[in-house]
Amino acid sequence: MxxxxxxxxxxxxxxxxxxxxxxxxxxxxxxxxxxxxxxxxxxxxxxxxxxxxxxxxxxxxxxxxxxxxxxxxxxxxxxxxxxxxxxxxxxxxxxxxxxxxxxxxxxxxxxxxxxxxxxxxxxxxxxxxxxxxxxxxxxxxxNLSQKQLPGRIAELLLCFSNHLFKSNAFELPLSITELANFVSASRESVSRQFSELSRLGIIELTHDKKLTILRKDMLDKISTNG
Amino acid sequence: MxxxxxxxxxxxxxxxxxxxxxxxxxxxxxxxxxxxxxxxxxxxxxxxxxxxxxxxxxxxxxxxxxxxxxxxxxxxxxxxxxxxxxxxxxxxxxxxxxxxxxxxxxxxxxxxxxxxxxxxxxxxxxxxxxxxxxxxxxxxxxNLSQKQLPGRIAELLLCFSNHLFKSNAFELPLSITELANFVSASRESVSRQFSELSRLGIIELTHDKKLTILRKDMLDKISTNG
DNA sequence: ATATAAATGTGATATAAATCACATATTATG
DNA sequence: CATAATATGTGATTTATATCACATTTATAT
CATH class of the missing domain: 2.60.120.10 (Jelly Rolls)
Incomplete structure (x- = not known):
């Protein structure tokens, strides 16, 4: 064109x-x-x-x-x-x-x-x-090389929220499997982390990948504490 | 000046x-x-x-x-x-x-x-x-994010040998502790890896940090197999 | 030279995360 | 629509590597 x-x-x-x-x-x-x-x-x-x-x-x-x-x-x-x-x-x-x-x-x-x-x-x-x-x-x-998994995932979500979408609610742009190879972890571990974040009420994640950050303060803490 | x-x-x-x-x-x-x-x-x-x-x-x-x-x-x-x-x-x-x-x-x-x-x-x-x-x-x-420790260290040594010093024998430019934070590992683990590489006759490392690669073929293999 | 601090080696133990296993869901495809 | 293929969730187990503990060596400073 x-x-x-x-x-x-x-x-x-x-x-x-x-x-x-x-x-x-x-x-x-x-x-x-x-x-x-x-x-x-x-x-x-x-x-x-x-x-x-x-x-x-x-x-x-x-x-x-x-x-x-x-x-x-x-x-x-x-x-x-x-x-x-x-x-x-x-x-x-x-x-x-x-x-x-x-x-x-x-x-x-x-x-x-x-x-x-x-x-x-x-x-x-x-x-x-x-x-x-x-x-x-x-x-x-x-950061990726020094933080452990919860910190890496928290950081990534904050990056999505703060820089990429500039919103607390967005659709995950990558599959769990892709997120896993972004943060250099196994897909199972990443999946578990998301379950845990949901269980703790820090995020809400629907079947169709719409994610809402409910407790940004907690994510920040997880991100900095590795 | x-x-x-x-x-x-x-x-x-x-x-x-x-x-x-x-x-x-x-x-x-x-x-x-x-x-x-x-x-x-x-x-x-x-x-x-x-x-x-x-x-x-x-x-x-x-x-x-x-x-x-x-x-x-x-x-x-x-x-x-x-x-x-x-x-x-x-x-x-x-x-x-x-x-x-x-x-x-x-x-x-x-x-x-x-x-x-x-x-x-x-x-x-x-x-x-x-x-x-x-x-x-x-x-x-x-490479650093996907390989595990032996592979990361092998890769680093090969990089020193092939690119930095262009020789099989050189003086380690960094302390063990520094090498550890280059490859994102604990200094104890790196120290153990060096002991193991020496024990296997793959490298020789003297007290004053002079390192000789004795089996580059083995290092290559360790580096590629993660 | 001697004292003090920093770096290193190595065993024992703890732990984060990978792997394995399998059920379930979701998405392609003929 | 049905069937295959792919992606996901979750428990059980294994494994790589961190951490802890401490002895020893090497460097630095007084």
Missing amino acids: KPDCKFCKMKSPAAELLKPDEIDTLEQNCAQVKFSKGETIFREGTFATNIVYLRAGLVKIHMKGPIGEKILRLNKAPAYLGLPTTFGDRVNHYSATAITESEVCFISLDAFKNFIYSNGNFAYEIIMDLCRSELADFQRFT | KPDCKFCKMKSPAAELLKPDEIDTLEQNCAQVKFSKGETIFREGTFATNIVYLRAGLVKIHMKGPIGEKILRLNKAPAYLGLPTTFGDRVNHYSATAITESEVCFISLDAFKNFIYSNGNFAYEIIMDLCRSELADFQRFT
């Missing part, structure tokens, strides 16, 4: 800094595609040929680990998906899969590189973006 | 792309400092006021976690230290400490920003650098 970048209201902060002629170039080197829930946007092991910009939707970034799939992060629009795996190597080191209906712009790598070369503000914004994600990643990995 | 960037043989790949007048600017906005083993180069929680470039030496990047210090990565020269924590927030999210005698250049943040704005090749190289480290970090975190 042909995009209309000039009047696009979902431009990235970096793209907002492009000059009119650059926006024209972008428009000519950009393809907009819809993905439904569960569809793969790019896959580990394949060649990284385009810059991938998430215009709308929610996506999981995941890679094969020694004992199975590992979810590395969730990205919600607006966000570039996998700049590091596009620039860092010819081959993708991880995959991106739509969690909800999503809209993605595929941008020609060469055009994008040229923006970096020719537009310092654009380059700077991309650098800032990469830097902020690394900070968030380090923080998450440190 | 006044640096001599023009004739410096340890320039970063990015700095190699600077034009003569930019090199002059760099030289005027750069201070070279030596750190001895154990000295802090920058500290979590303090303001990030300079770009930090490791000209020579070996450094650990570490942050406070819920149950104690966590080592995130080792950086050997040449490398920028903590670009993400310098750009991503005003305050450092992690610390850098010299593991060996090290030489560091502190570069004015404004000068560095201007290079990004004005020199696309420089900006591109910085982006590539950030991207490559994220790939390596993701890989390491996935």
Whole structure:
């Protein structure tokens, strides 16, 4: 589908800094595609040929680990998906899969590189973006590696509530099995933790994955105490 | 100490792309400092006021976690230290400490920003650098979170041997306690693993931390089998 | 050099979480 | 719609690893 970048209201902060002629170039080197829930946007092991910009939707970034799939992060629009795996190597080191209906712009790598070369503000914004994600990643990995399971799950739920959905009530974007490989635990253990949180009245979780945080204070405490 | 960037043989790949007048600017906005083993180069929680470039030496990047210090990565020269924590927030999210005698250049943040704005090749190289480290970090975190202790330690030793020292024999750059918080385990467990690896004749470890890998094949197997 | 502190090795024990086992529910699919 | 396939919940058991305890070695400071 042909995009209309000039009047696009979902431009990235970096793209907002492009000059009119650059926006024209972008428009000519950009393809907009819809993905439904569960569809793969790019896959580990394949060649990284385009810059991938998430215009709308929610996506999981995941890679094969020694004992199975590992979810590395969730990205919600607006966000570039996998700049590091596009620039860092010819081959993708991880995959991106739509969690909800999503809209993605595929941008020609060469055009994008040229923006970096020719537009310092654009380059700077991309650098800032990469830097902020690394900070968030380090923080998450440190917590994941030091907290035990109840703390890891509490943290994840708080992250969903505070940052992703900005609400105490939301639909779990991942299955229990996926949550398990996000927090690096067995699905049985995660399932038990949810039962326990429900039993204690800290959360309410319906059969159709609607989750409500009833005692955020308790979740906070569980999250910090590991 | 006044640096001599023009004739410096340890320039970063990015700095190699600077034009003569930019090199002059760099030289005027750069201070070279030596750190001895154990000295802090920058500290979590303090303001990030300079770009930090490791000209020579070996450094650990570490942050406070819920149950104690966590080592995130080792950086050997040449490398920028903590670009993400310098750009991503005003305050450092992690610390850098010299593991060996090290030489560091502190570069004015404004000068560095201007290079990004004005020199696309420089900006591109910085982006590539950030991207490559994220790939390596993701890989390491996935492995650390899925492998169990013997595999994590085997992987770390192989990484030391293959990438850091490029030799089967080297001096352990970290104490047992530090290794433990690198691989997210207790120091007792790590100590036991080393005893076991020695007992099996896979490594030899002397009292003064000189380590020799005797059976790389076995380490490889332990590393892959988790 | 001696005292004091910090790091290390190793056994015994406790514990978090994985695994196994199986019932039940939910979702795809011919 | 029926049947298979997949995901989930929960008890019983096992296991990896943390914790505790303490001896010993190594580093640091006075």
